[in-house]
Amino acid sequence: MKNKKTVIVVGGGAAGLMTAMQLSPKFKIIIIEKEKSIGRKLLVAGKGGFNLSNNCSLEPFISKYTPSSFLEQSIKLFSSNDLQLFLASLGIETYVGSSGRIFPKEGIKPNDVLKAFKTQLSKNGVQIKVNHKFISYSKNELIVANSNNVKASLFFDYCVFALGGASWSKTGSDGKWTALFQTKNINVIPFQASNCGVNIDWKASVLNHYEGKPLKNISFTVEGKTIKGEGLITSYGMEGNAIYPLIGNVRDLLHASSHAQLFIDLKPNNTHKDLMLKMKGKSFKDYKKTLNLSSLDMALLKAYTSKQDYLNVNTFISCLKKLELPIIGLRPLDEAISTVGGISTTAVNSDFSLKNNPNIFSIGEMLDWDAPTGGYLLQACFSMGYSVANTINKNS
Numbered sequence: 001m002k003n004k005k006t007v008i009v010v011g012g013g014a015a016g017l018m019t020a021m022q023l024s025p026k027f028k029i030i031i032i033e034k035e036k037s038i039g040r041k042l043l044v045a046g047k048g049g050f051n052l053s054n055n056c057s058l059e060p061f062i063s064k065y066t067p068s069s070f071l072e073q074s075i076k077l078f079s080s081n082d083l084q085l086f087l088a089s090l091g092i093e094t095y096v097g098s099s100g101r102i103f104p105k106e107g108i109k110p111n112d113v114l115k116a117f118k119t120q121l122s123k124n125g126v127q128i129k130v131n132h133k134f135i136s137y138s139k140n141e142l143i144v145a146n147s148n149n150v151k152a153s154l155f156f157d158y159c160v161f162a163l164g165g166a167s168w169s170k171t172g173s174d175g176k177w178t179a180l181f182q183t184k185n186i187n188v189i190p191f192q193a194s195n196c197g198v199n200i201d202w203k204a205s206v207l208n209h210y211e212g213k214p215l216k217n218i219s220f221t222v223e224g225k226t227i228k229g230e231g232l233i234t235s236y237g238m239e240g241n242a243i244y245p246l247i248g249n250v251r252d253l254l255h256a257s258s259h260a261q262l263f264i265d266l267k268p269n270n271t272h273k274d275l276m277l278k279m280k281g282k283s284f285k286d287y288k289k290t291l292n293l294s295s296l297d298m299a300l301l302k303a304y305t306s307k308q309d310y311l312n313v314n315t316f317i318s319c320l321k322k323l324e325l326p327i328i329g330l331r332p333l334d335e336a337i338s339t340v341g342g343i344s345t346t347a348v349n350s351d352f353s354l355k356n357n358p359n360i361f362s363i364g365e366m367l368d369w370d371a372p373t374g375g376y377l378l379q380a381c382f383s384m385g386y387s388v389a390n391t392i393n394k395n396s
């Protein structure tokens with residue numbers, strides 16, 4: 001029987017595991033993982049609700065990515081529907097939540113999803129070398145070191161790097177590989193936080209009473225981009241699904257200056273005129289009840305408007321529709337849900353092979369792309385993993 005070709009997958013996260021899964025029936029697969037177990041970030045991602053993908057239709061789905069054209073082919077090749085079918089084939093049933101987000105069915109824990117991957121990989125004969133760190137590579141050779149720093153050479157026909165971004169380093173994705181790729185003349189962009197919280201210069205009157213409280217049914221605007229959703233007041237600033245998609249805009253503003261402005265609309269479903277009509281004939285003491293404002297809304301308005309604006313109905317409503325909060329920074333890289341930066345998209349071909357070494361591929365969060373939360377991050381990693389497997393299958 002003809003010897004199977006060897007594919008080494010470096011990094012046992014969403015992207016790498018999908019590649020290994022798709023190629024394992026036909027190739028000899030070795031997964032190299034520096035941590036003591038694979039899929040650690042998957043487990044972390046699953047903690048607050050394992051949002052695997054999104055039911056959003058294809059065109060708007062693709063538009064969620066920056067740059068969108070970069071991921072178009074792979075998302076089309078392996079869509080959220082394909083991911084659901086694939087997971088079902090592993091015994092992981094999914095459902096679409098009210099917001100279109102896709103989750104494993106109730107009772108299925110993140111560890112069950114990871115176990116299903118591991119079981120199938122083991123059935124397919126995939127070798128998983130944990131506690132093995134990749135330290136260098138050349139055309140067909142990978143140098144790895146085990147936990148005792150004993151080095152070994154592994155030879156490959158194809159190598160797929162899926163080393164992750166640079167947040168939650170305790171899961172393994174520490175971004176420490178960048179220096180090596182730079183020595184190989186690969187353009188690497190410095191990592192920056194994405195999908196992270198912001199630091200806000202809170203007034204004590206807000207922080208002392210409202211830390212941990214949510215702001216529901218609001219919209220946030222940064223630099224003209226508006227997102228409806230929720231925010232959460234934290235000791236340092238704001239987290240939440242309405243802030244994460246604006247981080248790119250905040251980042252740009254913070255590059256240009258040391259601060260940025262976050263505008264809150266506390267009543268995004270009412271126009272200024274609607275609210276003025278509600279207040280007709282009412283006095284200042286009726287603001288809260290008539291406009292259905294919470295104590296937190298009132299505290300924010302009081303803290304971040306002038307006394308004059310607060311006491312005048314017209315300016316009070318203007319502020320309520322566009323309350324300015326001072327952003328003084330982004331949360332640290334390691335806390336971010338995802339990162340931008342890493343290998344430049346210009347360093348890879350459209351099939352994710354390295355331009356200067358086409359039998360080596362780079363996929364997942366280690367590449368410089370961005371997406372909001374909502375399942376788009378994991379779907380992109382799974383789609384890239386599938387897509388690379390498809391290319392390698394076709395080439396062999």
Ligand SMILES: Cc1cc2nc3c(=O)[nH]c(=O)nc-3n(C[C@H](O)[C@H](O)[C@H](O)COP(=O)(O)OP(=O)(O)OC[C@H]3O[C@@H](n4cnc5c(N)ncnc54)[C@H](O)[C@@H]3O)c2cc1C
Pocket residue numbers: 010011012013014015016032033034035038039040041042044045046049050051052053132133134135162163164165167168171172173174175177336337338363364365366373374375376377378379381
């Ligand atoms: C708190 C949190 C919540 C999240 N929630 C969601 C969510 O609900 N939905 C969603 O879509 N996304 C979510 N994400 C993002 C998503 O988890 C990641 O985008 C995705 O897991 C990245 O997959 P990856 O395969 O590219 O990298 P990773 O999963 O980070 O895998 C990279 C692997 O490479 C290994 N590695 C690194 N360097 C080396 C080396 N030198 N040698 C060997 N191995 C190495 C690492 O140990 C790691 O196991 C969340 C992320 C976080 C942190």
